[in-house]
Amino acid sequence: MQLQRQLAYPLRRPGTFALCVLGVLVLLGVVATFDYITLLFDPATDNAITFEVPTFDEATHTYSTAQPQLIPKIIHQTWKNETVPEKWKAAQATCTAMHPDFEYMLWTDASAREFISTQYPWFLETYDSYPFPIMRADAIRYFVLAHYGGIYIDLDEGCQSRLDPLLTYPAWVRKADPTGISNSVMGSTPNHPFFLRVMLELKNYNFNWGVPYITVMYATGPLYLSVVWKQFKRWATSDAEQLWILMPAVPGAAYFNDLHGSSWHEDDAKWIMYLGLHWLFFTIIGFVLAAVVGLSSYLAVRRYRSKQVKYYKQLQA
Structure with a gap:
């Protein structure tokens, strides 16, 4: 009987161990990707902005x-120089001409770095470490919105109507x-908790994935x-803390005209976008x-256990 127990134990152990390892890996995977997965099913309509003339x-x-x-009447844009x-x-020109009463701030590589160095020196090392210029262009827009407030607009966006209605929301994307x-157009009051959180989390997400497009996006x-937004939604409660969402334009209610510049995209972006367009298919494949x-x-494991059983029977014989 004792011999039988000793032989039976290793028969059970491989299967149990494999299932435990698989369970832990699945749990860790779900925890690590939870915010990314839930993005696929979030319509972002909870705080949708309504159009007002x-x-x-x-x-x-x-x-x-x-x-x-x-939101203060400031338009922020970025480019490498003047x-x-x-x-x-x-x-x-459509944005500046349509808003002569707005202050206009063009952030160049030099002025952006000087701003970070002077106002947020704790972030300068991370800022300088970014492998791609677009990452610094991304970061500076979050910092200036949190610091000054105003509306950030990508250079490949044109204004189709006055932005005054968007000034009535404490923060929006x-x-x-x-x-x-998206981070192509955004608005905020100074020191809004969402953009403060976006600023602080940048250091925690500073990782080079080896692929330019993925590194920049993540x-x-x-x-x-988007991931910081998902995390932020869990605890933002008051109206002043809410992040409002500008939904895709409907006829007669468009603020911006996206020219789709995407000047930072490299060849890898085409493959990633293809995967994104067919995410359901590749999810099923996964x-x-x-x-x-x-x-x-x-x-x-079954084959291993079968061999062990055969060995046990031979010993019994």
Whole structure:
């Protein structure tokens, strides 16, 4: 009987151990990717912005809305130097010409680094460590919105209407396609808790994945912003803390005209975008591969146990 127990124990142990390891790996995978997975099923309609046409006061030559202005009248844009490419000057002009009462701030590589060095020296090492210039362009937009407030607009975005209605929300971003939120146009009051959190989390996500597009998206870009947004939604409660979402435009209710510049995209971006467009198919493929690996592991354990049983029977004989 004692011999039987000693031989039976190693028969059970491999299967139990394999299942425990698999269970731990699955649990760790779910925890690590929870925010990314839930992005696929978040319509971002909880705090959708409604369209409002500002009225023009002939006496004061100013625009007004039914709700009070919260965001300061500042437009932020970024480029590597003061010379904006010709292909984007028209888009830039639509925003500046339509908003002569707004302060305009163009952040160059030099002025952005000087701003970080002076105002946020604790972040300078991380800022300088970014392997791609677009990552610094991403980071600076979060910092200036948290510091000054205002509206950030990518240079490849043109303004189609006055932005005054967007000044009545404490902080907002635009819905991304197909999922998450975008960092191409954003607005905020100074020191809004969402953009303060975005600033502080940047150091924790500073990791080079070896692929330019993935590194940018996960460390500073829209996917990073979307994950922080998912985390932020769990504890933001008051109206002042809410992040509002500018949904895709409907006819007669468009603020911006996206020219899709994407100047930082490299060849790897095409493959990643293809995966994103067919995420459901590749998700199913992933589950199928996981099932194949799991089944193969199970069959390997069964073969091992079968050999042990055969060996045990030979000893009994």
